Amino acid sequence: MLPSYLQSTLDASFQQALIATVLANFGFAVTIVPAGLLSDRFGRRPVMLTGAVLVAVLAVPLLNLLQDPGVSLTVKGAAVWGAGAVVGLMAGPGPAMLAELFPTNVRYTGLGLAYALSNAVFSGCAGLIITETIERTGSVDIPAYYAAATCTVSVLALAWTPRAVTGRGGSLEAGDPLVKDAKGKAS
Numbered sequence: 001m002l003p004s005y006l007q008s009t010l011d012a013s014f015q016q017a018l019i020a021t022v023l024a025n026f027g028f029a030v031t032i033v034p035a036g037l038l039s040d041r042f043g044r045r046p047v048m049l050t051g052a053v054l055v056a057v058l059a060v061p062l063l064n065l066l067q068d069p070g071v072s073l074t075v076k077g078a079a080v081w082g083a084g085a086v087v088g089l090m091a092g093p094g095p096a097m098l099a100e101l102f103p104t105n106v107r108y109t110g111l112g113l114a115y116a117l118s119n120a121v122f123s124g125c126a127g128l129i130i131t132e133t134i135e136r137t138g139s140v141d142i143p144a145y146y147a148a149a150t151c152t153v154s155v156l157a158l159a160w161t162p163r164a165v166t167g168r169g170g171s172l173e174a175g176d177p178l179v180k181d182a183k184g185k186a187s
């Protein structure tokens with residue numbers, strides 16, 4: 001979505017659009033592991049809330065920065081990298097939190113369905129929804145509004161997620177082969 005939007009709406013060249021995508025993906029990739037480690041130490045909820053709130057608050061200003069022809073390409077590149085890094089704050093702890101939401105006897109099914117459905121609804125339809133909304137409204141800020149709205153939904157969902165799931169550790173149950181006793185044997 002990002003490369004075609006940058007080219008068609010913001011008049012970026014094909015090369016600039018691809019570089020922006022690489023920078024965003026690099027920022028994303030760099031923060032995933034540190035975000036996961038932070039969530040192991042401080043809990044899933046605080047790290048994911050930080051990412052979701054930052055996207056909700058910064059989406060419109062960052063898009064406006066990209067739209068401003070007076071801003072240098074270096075600053076725009078740093079902004080795109082930063083946007084990817086912020087999304088990485090949610091991607092690092094996300095899979096672990098999803099796994100912790102479900103008891104072990106339905107964990108893979110629950111995780112698979114939750115992940116697939118959320119991606120189908122929020123990501124899979126994003127291009128269609130954003131493109132149609134831009135056509136109907138004429139507003140080129142729609143991608144930022146969409147990102148802010150979906151992250152606002154994430155903030156609300158995280159607020160109601162059971163603390164046992166989003167705290168440090170996890171929700172592994174006794175008898176789970178991943179739960180080890182002091183001697184390293186499965187309980």
